Amino acid sequence: MTDVLAAAATPSPLYQQVKALITRGLQSGDWKPGEAIPPETELAARFKVSQGTVRKAIDELAAENLLVRRQGKGTFVATHAEEHQQYRFLRLTPDAGERARLRRRFLDCRRMRAPADVAKWLGLDRGEHAVQVRRLLLSGDTPVVLDDIWLPGGLFRGLTAEKLATYRGPMYGLFEAEFGVNMIRAEEKIRAVAATADEAALLGCAAGAPLLLVERLSCTYGDKPVEWRRGLYDTARHHYRNELS
Amino acid sequence: MTDVLAAAATPSPLYQQVKALITRGLQSGDWKPGEAIPPETELAARFKVSQGTVRKAIDELAAENLLVRRQGKGTFVATHAEEHQQYRFLRLTPDAGERARLRRRFLDCRRMRAPADVAKWLGLDRGEHAVQVRRLLLSGDTPVVLDDIWLPGGLFRGLTAEKLATYRGPMYGLFEAEFGVNMIRAEEKIRAVAATADEAALLGCAAGAPLLLVERLSCTYGDKPVEWRRGLYDTARHHYRNELS
DNA sequence: ACGCATTTGTTCGTATGTATT
DNA sequence: TAATACATACGAACAAATGCG
Numbered sequence: 001m002t003d004v005l006a007a008a009a010t011p012s013p014l015y016q017q018v019k020a021l022i023t024r025g026l027q028s029g030d031w032k033p034g035e036a037i038p039p040e041t042e043l044a045a046r047f048k049v050s051q052g053t054v055r056k057a058i059d060e061l062a063a064e065n066l067l068v069r070r071q072g073k074g075t076f077v078a079t080h081a082e083e084h085q086q087y088r089f090l091r092l093t094p095d096a097g098e099r100a101r102l103r104r105r106f107l108d109c110r111r112m113r114a115p116a117d118v119a120k121w122l123g124l125d126r127g128e129h130a131v132q133v134r135r136l137l138l139s140g141d142t143p144v145v146l147d148d149i150w151l152p153g154g155l156f157r158g159l160t161a162e163k164l165a166t167y168r169g170p171m172y173g174l175f176e177a178e179f180g181v182n183m184i185r186a187e188e189k190i191r192a193v194a195a196t197a198d199e200a201a202l203l204g205c206a207a208g209a210p211l212l213l214v215e216r217l218s219c220t221y222g223d224k225p226v227e228w229r230r231g232l233y234d235t236a237r238h239h240y241r242n243e244l245s
Numbered sequence: 246m247t248d249v250l251a252a253a254a255t256p257s258p259l260y261q262q263v264k265a266l267i268t269r270g271l272q273s274g275d276w277k278p279g280e281a282i283p284p285e286t287e288l289a290a291r292f293k294v295s296q297g298t299v300r301k302a303i304d305e306l307a308a309e310n311l312l313v314r315r316q317g318k319g320t321f322v323a324t325h326a327e328e329h330q331q332y333r334f335l336r337l338t339p340d341a342g343e344r345a346r347l348r349r350r351f352l353d354c355r356r357m358r359a360p361a362d363v364a365k366w367l368g369l370d371r372g373e374h375a376v377q378v379r380r381l382l383l384s385g386d387t388p389v390v391l392d393d394i395w396l397p398g399g400l401f402r403g404l405t406a407e408k409l410a411t412y413r414g415p416m417y418g419l420f421e422a423e424f425g426v427n428m429i430r431a432e433e434k435i436r437a438v439a440a441t442a443d444e445a446a447l448l449g450c451a452a453g454a455p456l457l458l459v460e461r462l463s464c465t466y467g468d469k470p471v472e473w474r475r476g477l478y479d480t481a482r483h484h485y486r487n488e489l490s
Numbered sequence: 491a492c493g494c495a496t497t498t499g500t501t502c503g504t505a506t507g508t509a510t511t
Numbered sequence: 512t513a514a515t516a517c518a519t520a521c522g523a524a525c526a527a528a529t530g531c532g
Contacts, residue, residue, distance in 0.1 A: 013499080013500060013501090013526095014500075014501070015500075015501085039515080039516055039517085040516075040517070041515095041516080049501080049502090050501065050502050050503070051502095051503090052500095052501070052502070052503085053500085053501060053502080055517085055518090056500085056501090058517095063308065064490060065490045069517065069518090070509090070510090070516090070517080071508070071509050071510080071516075071517045071518065072508070072509030072510035072511080072515080072516060072517065072518095073509080073510060073511085073515095073516070073517080074510095074515090074516060074517080075516090075517080089489045091487075091489075093434075184490065185488070185489065185490045186488075186489040186490070187486070187487070187488055187489070188486070188487045188488075188489060189338075189484040189485070189486055190435065190457065190480075190484055190485040190486075190487065191457065191480035191484050191485070192437035192438070192455035192456050192457045192458075192478075192480050193437070193455050194454075194455050208453075209439075210437035210438050210439050210455035210456070211437050211455070212435065212436065212437045212457075213437075216489075233437075235435075235436035235437050239434040239435055239436050240434070240435040240436070241432070241433070241434060241435075242336075242432070242433045242435065242487055243430070243431075243432055243433075244334045244336075244430065244431040244432070244433060244461075245309060245310045245429065245430045245431075258507095258518080258519060258520090259519075259520070260519075260520085284496080284497055284498085285497075285498070286496095286497080294520080294521090295520060295521045295522070296521095296522090297519095297520065297521065297522080298519080298520060298521080300498090300499095301519085301520090314498065314499090315497090315498080315528090315529090316497075316498045316499060316527070316528050316529080317496080317497055317498060317499095317527070317528030317529035317530080318496095318497070318498080318528080318529060318530085319496090319497060319498075319529095320497090320498080
């Protein structure tokens with residue numbers, strides 16, 4: 001009965017195999033973020049399964065936010081760019097008022113041998129390079145977030161302060177378009193810490209002031225870690241919003 | 246074609262109407278947390294729809310964690326009790342080592358007129374009563390969480406320090422079993438704050454130490470708020486873990 | 491230990507509805 | 512209006528897990 005699927009490990013349900021095939025297509029860049037994947041009928045024909053089976057596979061990928069369904073239009077690869085909203089992964093919310101757009105100010109962008117802890121998070125060998133980006137997010141003129149971001153050097157060759165500063169839209173959008181790295185999942189560890197003198201100076205708060213420390217490990221397809229960042233949030237007028245269920 | 250459904254607002258898909266009917270059954274206590282709901286075939290017959298339609302309704306309810314499917318056994322009403330794991334809504338995780346069970350120490354439980362802010366969160370009229378519970382969570386012998394919890398007095402008549410102290414298992418399990426209040430969704434606002442002298446004494450940290458402030462509004466069916474709490478987390482050896490996608 | 495009934499899980503096929511272009 | 516693509520709904524059959532006798 002199966003054809004394209006014959007090679008796949010077979011003791012799993014058909015729709016799981018289809019899901020894996022679609023994921024592989026995403027991973028290998030067959031369809032890029034923002035683009036539409038082929039219609040369900042075509043995928044069904046290609047994989048020699050029923051449309052319902054493809055639907056179920058796509059349903060799960062949509063539930064995981066890898067794909068976005070739009071009735072009448074098609075199914076699209078999720079993207080961090082062009083969302084008229086804000087940064088998809090940023091949970092910071094103003095205590096009052098609209099969710100205004102945050103301005104960015106890049107402080108630093110350099111290549112270096114990855115520090116031991118960064119190398120561990122990113123799965124780099126000792127001595128491999130990483131790119132470090134340091135930036136502020138500002139609400140109006142007041143700094144709210146200080147981010148220290150580390151990226152694997154191999155994936156992000158050619159990333160410069162210039163490129164970061166000129167790109168319109170979220171940084172993850174740049175990563176998709178320029179480096180083919182799509183962030184699909186992340187895990188954050190949140191703590192309360194006291195601001196150091198340096199951090200306080202950058203954030204415009206008092207030294208010793210309580211700040212939210214948000215450490216994020218972001219992964220691309222296959223749960224491969226491709227970014228580690230350490231963010232300090234000033235929660236005087238903002239908070240981190242989370243839904244539980 | 247429809248029968249039971251004839252009364253429902255009709256311009257929505259059948260499976261949505263079925264979903265609403267099942268939700269109503271949950272809300273009115275037809276099936277209690279931990280119990281099984283009737284099999285899909287029976288529900289299909291009762292509602293005069295196909296099994297597939299019931300399946301889709303249940304799929305969504307399971308995705309929202311109102312129901313839990315178990316192949317071969319049935320579909321069960323989600324519960325906060327009897328989960329061999331920890332508290333379902335607590336995201337606090339030790340930095341190292343196992344996720345050990347936390348001990349509880351109740352400090353206070355009293356009824357009072359709801360303070361203005363609490364009344365606002367819980368949707369109480371001015372002068373209505375609320376129950377306040379104050380407690381510590383301890384890892385071994387070191388306090389980690391200080392919770393201030395407010396509940397609507399009308400729903401939680403008869404809640405006493407005695408009952409809280411003797412009940413085995415999560416507090417939300419007690420709420421289900423004793424008061425028929427099932428927590429299904431919550432929203433948290435997280436900030437970093439400095440410990441006051443009182444808080445520091447209870448948590449065994451220095452006054453002024455940075456703490457995670459976690460404000461939680463919990464809702465039952467129909468997004469009706471039924472608990473507001475203010476938690477202070479000592480994140481020296483623990484962190485708040487969150488998944489993004 | 492085996493087999494059977496029950497219940498959810500998977501897969502197919504078909505038809506029709508609805509949103510978009 | 513027509514064509515396209517996802518969404519809903521039905522029916523049927525078999526698979527897989529569970530529990531009971």
